[in-house]
Amino acid sequence: MNSKATERVLALVLFWAVAAAITYVFWWMGKMSPGDTSLLVTAPNFSAVFAYWGLFFTFFIGLYLGMGGGECFSCTLEGEQTFSPEVVRKACGTAIAFVGTAVSVMLTTHFAQYGLPEGSFGLNFTSGSQVLSLLPLHWGFVWLVFVQHLKLV
Amino acid sequence: MSRTAAKIGVVGVVVVLAAISTYVMHLLEWTVRGSDTAQGLLGLDICLWVIFWTLCLTGYWGLPAEKVPMVRKAIGTVVILALGLAFTYLFKAITPAIVGGDVSGKISEAYPLMSLTYIAWSLVFVMTALWVGSFYSKL
Numbered sequence: 001m002n003s004k005a006t007e008r009v010l011a012l013v014l015f016w017a018v019a020a021a022i023t024y025v026f027w028w029m030g031k032m033s034p035g036d037t038s039l040l041v042t043a044p045n046f047s048a049v050f051a052y053w054g055l056f057f058t059f060f061i062g063l064y065l066g067m068g069g070g071e072c073f074s075c076t077l078e079g080e081q082t083f084s085p086e087v088v089r090k091a092c093g094t095a096i097a098f099v100g101t102a103v104s105v106m107l108t109t110h111f112a113q114y115g116l117p118e119g120s121f122g123l124n125f126t127s128g129s130q131v132l133s134l135l136p137l138h139w140g141f142v143w144l145v146f147v148q149h150l151k152l153v
Numbered sequence: 154m155s156r157t158a159a160k161i162g163v164v165g166v167v168v169v170l171a172a173i174s175t176y177v178m179h180l181l182e183w184t185v186r187g188s189d190t191a192q193g194l195l196g197l198d199i200c201l202w203v204i205f206w207t208l209c210l211t212g213y214w215g216l217p218a219e220k221v222p223m224v225r226k227a228i229g230t231v232v233i234l235a236l237g238l239a240f241t242y243l244f245k246a247i248t249p250a251i252v253g254g255d256v257s258g259k260i261s262e263a264y265p266l267m268s269l270t271y272i273a274w275s276l277v278f279v280m281t282a283l284w285v286g287s288f289y290s291k292l
Contacts, residue, residue, distance in 0.1 A: 027252060042254060043254025044256060044263070044266050045266050046244070046248050046251065047241065047244035047270045047274075048269050048273045051244075051273035051276075051277050052273050055273065055276050055280050058277065058281055059280055062284035062287075063284050063287060
């Protein structure tokens, strides 16, 4: 297998390894809450959570960062300048997207009433909070598309 | 046909395909229907099918465009949807061994997110096709 093919296979493995790790983290977080079984990653939603996170990292690492043969990121890494303007630009875009995602998740979980009594705020881990495992990636998509297509950096 | 008319046409096709897809999910009883537990999932279903067909037609097919290899792209789309279906059933089968629980029985009751899961895997394969297409345009 040539080096390009190897890089692409490794990139694909990376997308799904990260997706599996995040799914496991949410499963473990759910396990920490009261009860015997995980409330965040359950039998009916496990496949969807894993697939959506895999989708997110295919978009983020593969198409936004260009890992595995995309147009720019890996070629700049092969160049003499490790911190070329392209790498710095992608790093800034990633930072903006991650901060935007964190703030968006905090705001939406604060003001949404997932499984809580009328008039109260925040997430209730014991009832109806399974959406937490899908919320960050949806906001992540929004912010990455925002950064990429509005060309913020 | 002007460029604007072509774009409006693509949007129209996306909406029609999303409506057909949602209706098929409804016929198969893969959606959570009209109950207190539905939590607006039908809306999410429609939204995700719109995203899927938008990515498929504008990203994978490259519409609107002058020349599109119709047969190749049509076969690719069928392969994407078939792979999505295969992985949906594969993960439905292996899920109890990974996270426990029971998903046997009627899909609308024991596996209420079947539709969202199928769209998830279909989106995975259309996104992977876009990624592969970024370095191998003949896909």
